[in-house]
Each structure stands twice: as structure tokens, then as C-alpha cells.
Amino acid sequence: MQPVMDKAALEEFLAREFPQVTGDFSVEDVAPMQVRVRMPVAERHLRPGGTVSGPSMFALADVGIYLAVLAMIGPKALAVTTNCSIDFMRKPAAGRDMLCEARLLKLGRVLAVGDALLFSEGMEGAVARAGLTYSIPPR
Amino acid sequence: MQPVMDKAALEEFLAREFPQVTGDFSVEDVAPMQVRVRMPVAERHLRPGGTVSGPSMFALADVGIYLAVLAMIGPKALAVTTNCSIDFMRKPAAGRDMLCEARLLKLGRVLAVGDALLFSEGMEGAVARAGLTYSIPPR
Amino acid sequence: MQPVMDKAALEEFLAREFPQVTGDFSVEDVAPMQVRVRMPVAERHLRPGGTVSGPSMFALADVGIYLAVLAMIGPKALAVTTNCSIDFMRKPAAGRDMLCEARLLKLGRVLAVGDALLFSEGMEGAVARAGLTYSIPPR
Amino acid sequence: MQPVMDKAALEEFLAREFPQVTGDFSVEDVAPMQVRVRMPVAERHLRPGGTVSGPSMFALADVGIYLAVLAMIGPKALAVTTNCSIDFMRKPAAGRDMLCEARLLKLGRVLAVGDALLFSEGMEGAVARAGLTYSIPPR
Numbered sequence: 001m002q003p004v005m006d007k008a009a010l011e012e013f014l015a016r017e018f019p020q021v022t023g024d025f026s027v028e029d030v031a032p033m034q035v036r037v038r039m040p041v042a043e044r045h046l047r048p049g050g051t052v053s054g055p056s057m058f059a060l061a062d063v064g065i066y067l068a069v070l071a072m073i074g075p076k077a078l079a080v081t082t083n084c085s086i087d088f089m090r091k092p093a094a095g096r097d098m099l100c101e102a103r104l105l106k107l108g109r110v111l112a113v114g115d116a117l118l119f120s121e122g123m124e125g126a127v128a129r130a131g132l133t134y135s136i137p138p139r
Numbered sequence: 140m141q142p143v144m145d146k147a148a149l150e151e152f153l154a155r156e157f158p159q160v161t162g163d164f165s166v167e168d169v170a171p172m173q174v175r176v177r178m179p180v181a182e183r184h185l186r187p188g189g190t191v192s193g194p195s196m197f198a199l200a201d202v203g204i205y206l207a208v209l210a211m212i213g214p215k216a217l218a219v220t221t222n223c224s225i226d227f228m229r230k231p232a233a234g235r236d237m238l239c240e241a242r243l244l245k246l247g248r249v250l251a252v253g254d255a256l257l258f259s260e261g262m263e264g265a266v267a268r269a270g271l272t273y274s275i276p277p278r
Numbered sequence: 279m280q281p282v283m284d285k286a287a288l289e290e291f292l293a294r295e296f297p298q299v300t301g302d303f304s305v306e307d308v309a310p311m312q313v314r315v316r317m318p319v320a321e322r323h324l325r326p327g328g329t330v331s332g333p334s335m336f337a338l339a340d341v342g343i344y345l346a347v348l349a350m351i352g353p354k355a356l357a358v359t360t361n362c363s364i365d366f367m368r369k370p371a372a373g374r375d376m377l378c379e380a381r382l383l384k385l386g387r388v389l390a391v392g393d394a395l396l397f398s399e400g401m402e403g404a405v406a407r408a409g410l411t412y413s414i415p416p417r
Numbered sequence: 418m419q420p421v422m423d424k425a426a427l428e429e430f431l432a433r434e435f436p437q438v439t440g441d442f443s444v445e446d447v448a449p450m451q452v453r454v455r456m457p458v459a460e461r462h463l464r465p466g467g468t469v470s471g472p473s474m475f476a477l478a479d480v481g482i483y484l485a486v487l488a489m490i491g492p493k494a495l496a497v498t499t500n501c502s503i504d505f506m507r508k509p510a511a512g513r514d515m516l517c518e519a520r521l522l523k524l525g526r527v528l529a530v531g532d533a534l535l536f537s538e539g540m541e542g543a544v545a546r547a548g549l550t551y552s553i554p555p556r
Contacts, residue, residue: 085502224363
């Protein structure tokens with residue numbers, strides 16, 4: 001199954017529907033059942049010591065799986081996160097963008113399940129790992 | 140075991156160590172192994188339709204358990220979240236503050252485990268539920 | 279909302295539908311949105327050192343929430359677990375039954391969410407904590 | 418970093434230390450930071466309808482990550498599961514063995530984090546996905 005939205009369509013959708021997060025995320029790549037999303041790290045994402053905050057990483061994983069779902073089913077569906085389990089494994093590098101590799105493991109009629117690996121750009125070893133479930137409302 | 144930090148001490152600690160979140164959280168109550176934290180919901184927490192964003196709820200659960208740990212062990216420890224599993228169960232009420240009831244189920248030498256229930260003020264039924272693990276570095 | 283199945287009805291249902299687990303679980307108490315279930319610990323649940331195995335504890339949490347759902351919606355629904363996040367916090371006491379306090383936090387039309395605390399009988403402090411989601415098929 | 422235990426060493430360790438699960442699992446492959454484990458599905462793993470039980474799948478994911486840890490650090494360490502978050506995504510095929518692809522994402526001094534994908538042999542699409550954390554006691 002091929003994606004029905006490409007990078008430009010996903011970014012336009014984000015900008016229109018979620019103006020609050022404008023500039024927070026850019027779509028790097030879209031493939032069947034997976035997307036790669038970049039989060040340019042800014043002052044507001046940081047914690048003392050220059051580390052990226054947990055909520056910022058949660059937001060990145062969440063948007064990654066969300067966009068992976070939309071890429072496959074199109075912009076009309078209002079999917080909502082029902083569960084996220086996230087492991088924080090390494091301290092992110094200071095002053096580096098974060099990248100999210102999101103892939104869907106299941107895209108059902110009512111539930112989608114995916115996982116996300118988060119990286120500090122240029123650093124080996126994932127900073128965090130998350131599994132998310134989205135509920136897909138009936139058309 | 141009694142808490143070693145009270146409301147004022149926890150809020151002062153937050154303001155000093157996490158100036159980025161000033162005004163985001165206030166401590167309502169501190170008891171042995173538990174705290175109640177309020178998040179005054181502002182424009183920046185919202186999503187289309189007036190609902191509170193997932194990352195904002197994650198942040199509230201995270202700070203709730205963090206403060207519950209600090210209340211018991213004092214401000215010197217640098218605890219970090221290692222895992223969070225969160226279930227989003229109901230749509231938060233628009234224009235209402237959120238409250239977090241955080242309690243510790245285990246406070247070990249190296250790991251603390253707690254759970255958090257999040258409520259929209261005045262609404263029955265928890266909006267979200269989270270379990271979190273914190274790693275406590277050796278003194 | 280009151281339960282529609284009592285202890286006897288739940289145990290009869292388990293014995294009829296899940297003969298593989300006969301004798302593994304007994305229902306101690308049923309109340310609105312919650313049940314208490316006992317797992318008499320036997321040789322097959324143990325690991326070296328007399329500790330109860332992780333899969334046995336998972337099974338107890340899973341059956342606890344399952345029975346809490348059935349108690350409320352009746353025996354006709356075929357609910358299936360879609361997610362479980364479990365924290366193992368303390369070593370269970372050797373030679374003691376385990377008890378599960380299961381409660382539902384949400385009982386929706388398609389999803390039920392609950393949490394479970396597991397105890398070694400007579401020991402203070404929960405041995406494990408789990409959050410579970412069940413998918414409830416349409417009638 | 419290369420594994421310090423191979424298939425034979427891991428299976429011998431399981432047989433010696435966990436005689437209760439003899440015959441439940443066989444090691445198919447060992448590579449740096451990952452293992453593949455087979456669970457020959459037997460009557461005791463089944464639920465009505467021929468589906469594999471949740472606790473059996475939990476057990477497979479748990480042993481997969483456990484063996485991935487031991488393969489890297491050797492048989493002397495007593496690692497214990499501290500957290501598992503598992504998503505059940507598809508009904509396993511009846512009468513088919515299950516396979517677990519386990520990989521470590523972090524192998525630290527005190528915590529190891531890994532994820533596991535579970536498959537019904539011959540069926541496309543993972544049946545379940547799990548993330549697990551193991552605590553590694555000091556030597």
C-alpha cells in the first residue's frame with residue numbers, strides 16, 4: 001500500500017490544523033507505513049544542562065506516528081492517541097536537532113499501532129523509543 | 140516516612156531549577172508518597188477544538204511524579220524519567236485547569252515507580268492515566 | 279452502574295470458557311468497576327529462588343481487568359487485550375498467594391482501560407502494577 | 418561488541434537455570450545485541466479458538482530480551498524485568514510456532530532496554546510488539 005500524502009501535503013496539513021506547532025516539525029521522508037520527522041531543537045525544548053525535555057520528545061514521537069497514519073489514510077481522519085509507552089535511554093546531545101523514525105506495525109480499521117525511535121542528529125544509539133496506539137474514528 | 144519538602148519548597152525548587160516551566164504548574168498538596176499538582180491551562184497547551192495537547196498532559200504527569208519523588212528524598216537528587224506509559228481516556232474539558240494526582244508505589248535506592256491520574260477540574264472520570272519510572276542517581 | 283455478574287457467575291464463566299486456567303484464579307470480590315482476584319501460587323508459577331514468574335503475574339493482571347470488564351458488561355462480549363504496560367517493583371514473597379486489585383478507569387463502547395495492583399498476600403507494598411486496555415467488539 | 422554466549426550456551430543456561438520452561442523456547446539465532454527465539458506452540462499455550470494466550474506471548478518477549486542481554490554480558494548476571502509494555506496487534510495463526518525477534522536498544526551498566534516483535538511463523542505482520550527494561554544488578 002502506498003502513502004496517499006507526501007511530504008508537502010503532510011506539512012501543509014500540520015500548518016493548517018496545528019498552527020500552535022508551526023516550525024516545530026518538518027517531514028524528512030515518507031514511505032509506505034513510515035515517515036521520518038525532524039524537530040529543530042530550540043530554546044523552548046531545553047532543560048537545564050542543554051538536554052531536550054521529555055515532553056518535547058513525547059511530542060516528536062506522537063507527531064511522527066500521527067503523520068505516518070495520515071500519510072496512509074489521508075487528511076480527513078481525526079485520529080487520537082490512546083496510549084504511549086516511551087523509554088528514555090540516553091541523554092540527547094546539546095544543540096542538535098532530533099529525528100524521529102516512525103513506522104506503523106498495524107493499520108487497522110479502528111486502531112493503528114506504531115513505534116518510533118528518536119535520535120539526536122549525528123549521535124549513534126537511539127535517545128528514546130516509543131510505542132503508540134491511535135484510535136481511528138469511523139468515517 | 141514523611142515528606143522532607145513541602146509545597147513552598149517544591150515550588151521554589153521548580154522555579155529555580157526549571158525556569159522554562161514557570162507558571163505551568165502549582166503544587167496543591169503534599170502527603171507521604173503523594174502530591175497533587177495543578178496545571179493552569181493556557182493557550183499554548185491547547186489543540187484545535189479546545190482540547191489539551193498530549194504533550195502537555197505528559198508534562199503534567201511527569202512533573203507530578205518528579206515532585207512526589209523530590210518531596211520524599213529532597214532537592215539534591217537529579218532524578219530522570221526512564222519510562223512512561225500513558226493512556227489517554229477522555230477528552231479534557233475546554234477552559235478548565237488540569238489536576239494531577241501522583242503517588243509513588245515504590246521508592247527504591249535506584250528506581251522510583253509511580254502512577255498519576257489526570258483530571259479536568261470539575262469533570263468526573265480521569266482524562267488520562269500514566270505510570271512512570273524514575274532513575275535516582277547515586278548520591 | 280452496578281455489576282451484572284457476581285463472583286459465582288464470573289468463576290463459572292472462567293471455568294466454562296477457559297478450562298486451561300481452571301484453579302489458577304478465584305474471584306474474591308466484585309464491586310462497581312472493580313474486582314479482586316486471587317491466584318493460589320503453585321509450583322508451575324515459580325522461578326528459581328521461589329519467586330513468582332513474570333508471565334504468571336501478567337496473567338493475573340490480565341484476568342483481573344478482563345473479569346472487571348465482564349462483571350460490568352456481561353458474559354457475551356469477547357473482549358481482547360490490546361495493550362499492557364506492567365512494572366515489576368518488588369520480589370513476591372515465596373509461598374504466598376498473589377492478589378490482584380483490578381479497577382476500570384474507563385469503560386467505553388469500544389475500549390476499556392483499567393489498572394491492576396498485584397500483592398503477595400500479607401506483604402505490604404505492591405509487587406507489580408499494570409495498566410491494560412481491552413478492545414470490546416461491537417455486539 | 419560481540420556476543421559472549423552462542424545458541425548452545427544460551428540454551429544450556431536456560432535448561433539449567435529455568436527447568437520449568439524446558440522445551441518452551443529454542444534459540445534460533447544470536448547476533449550482536451539481538452537474538453531470535455522460537456516458541457513451539459503447544460496445547461498449554463492456547464486459548465479457545467486456537468489462539469495463543471497473552472501470557473505465553475509475554476513470556477516469549479520476556480525470554481527474548483533476557484537472552485539478548487545474557488548473550489552480551491554472559492551467564493553470571495541476574496537480570497530482572499522491571500517494565501514491559503506490550504501491544505497485541507493481530508490474532509496469532511492457529512497451530513503455528515511463534516518467533517520472537519529481540520534486539521537491545523541500550524545496554525547500560527544498570528539498565529538494559531530492548532524491543533521484541535512476535536510473529537506467527539509464516540504469517541506476515543507482527544502479532545505483538547513489546548518494549549522491555551531489565552535491571553542489571555551490580556557485580
